[in-house]
Amino acid sequence: MRTRYLSAAALAVPFALFTAGPAAAAESATVQLDPLNDSGASGTAELVLDEEANTLTVNVDTMGVVPGLPHAQHIHIGGQNICPPMSAAGDDGIVSTVDGQPSYGAIQLSLTTEGDFGPSSALAVDRFPVGSESGEVSYERTFDLSQIDGDINLDEVVVVQHGIDTISPNGEYGPMPPASELDPALPLEATAPALCGATDQMGQMPSGGVDAGGGATDGIENEALFALGAAGLAGAGALAYRRRTARGDV
């Protein structure tokens, strides 16, 4: 075997590459966002984790979303790390936020435009991106991960963007019925997922059944928070988007 004759100096070269590589601290994932609930939307999300700076930069670019309305979007973790199959839908044929939770898990990070980005901002509608007139969202933000609980494992992340107009297509969320299962005062269209993408693309294959048990407690907690914010969606069309001094931005 030739390797036996390699000098110590030669061995040191690849070793040095591993230990001193300047790019070792950055990790990234690009995920394709696929439509849910016949939203007709599409897009991508790019996640760049900088372990040295302890930041996560998220880019979300989507098109075909409902124009002029806020689109709640989150990083979900702790489920099966997959997007829900349409078989997860109930009798109404719609995969609601609750229907999807066993697949994509709970909310770890709310992809808000400014300010707080924890699970408690799950539906801070005045701080989520609004679809442009042509139905596009272009979003970028860098998050200081020291401000959230837990670690981000890029191999186990699901990105979800919410808000559809396919149950009663009329350019807005609603009317009811059906109502959102999160808040009976809200149309289901306001909270149902429109787009989903998992960083574990290999896990995207249909898994047969949807496990409704397991980490359901986390999910329910998040749904409560989600419902809390959902009330704001009723008047979302009339929201004034004021600029604030961004707290927590990097």
Ligand SMILES: [Cu+2]
């Ligand atoms: Cu979500």
